[in-house]
Amino acid sequence: MAVTEPHTEPHVDTREALLDAAEKLFSEHGIQASSLRMITQQAGANLAAVHYHFGSKEGLVRAVFARRLRPLEEERLRLLVACDEAGEAGVEQVLAAFVAPLLRRVRETPEGGQDFARLMGLAFMEPSEELRSMLLEEFRTTADRFIAGLHERLPHLSRQEMIWRFHFSAGAMAHVVSCSQMVERFSAGLCKCGDHESLLRYLVVFLASGLKAPATMGAELQGEPA
16 A cells, blocks of 8 residues: 655745744844855755745845744734733733743744844844834834833823833843843853743843833933033
8 A cells, every 4th residue: 555645845844944044144144144045055945945935035034024023023912902901000011011922932942032032133233224124114013002001101201201211121121132141151150041030020120110210301310411
C-alpha cells in the first residue's frame, strides 16, 4: 500500500524563513546594512522568493514589523478596554496593559522576541523617513488610546506634557527590553533579565511615579542655569 506523504506548503515555510532571517539580520546589522542577498542566504531561499512574497525589500521590512506589531497592539488594546470596563483601574494597571504584552512575547519566544526588541530599538535610529512613518502608522492608534487613557487618570497634566511623558515611558520600556542583559552584567547577576515578573513590577512602578509627578510647567529645576 502506497504511503501518502503529508501535504506541505513550502511557500509558507519560505515566507516565514525569510521573515525570521530578515528580523535576525536587521536586529544584528541594521536594516540598511542587511542586503537581500544576506537575507536569502540566511533563509536558504532566493531573490525571486523575496519578490514573490513581499514585492521588494521595503515590503519585506513592512512584513517583519507587521508580523510582530499587529498582534502586540491588538493585545494591548484588549487589555486597555478591560481596564476601562473595570472602572477602578489606575495608572499602574494601564501601564501594565501596555508593558506586559511585550515582556510576555520576549519571555515566550526568547530568541525571536529579543531580536525584535533589539530591532525596535534600532529602527528609530535608521535614516529612513519612510521606515519611521511606517512605524508611526502601525503604532499611532495604540499610542493615542493609551495617551487618552492615562490622561483621564492624570488630569493635572496638559495634553502636551502627557504626550511627552508617554514618549519618555515608551523609550524607557524599549531600552529595558532591548538592553535587558546589560543590567544583569552591570549588577553582577543581582538583577536577572529573565525575571520578567520582577521586571514588570519594577518598570510599572517606576513609570507610574514619573507619570504621576506634579506638572512641570513653571517648576524650577535645582541647578538650572538662571
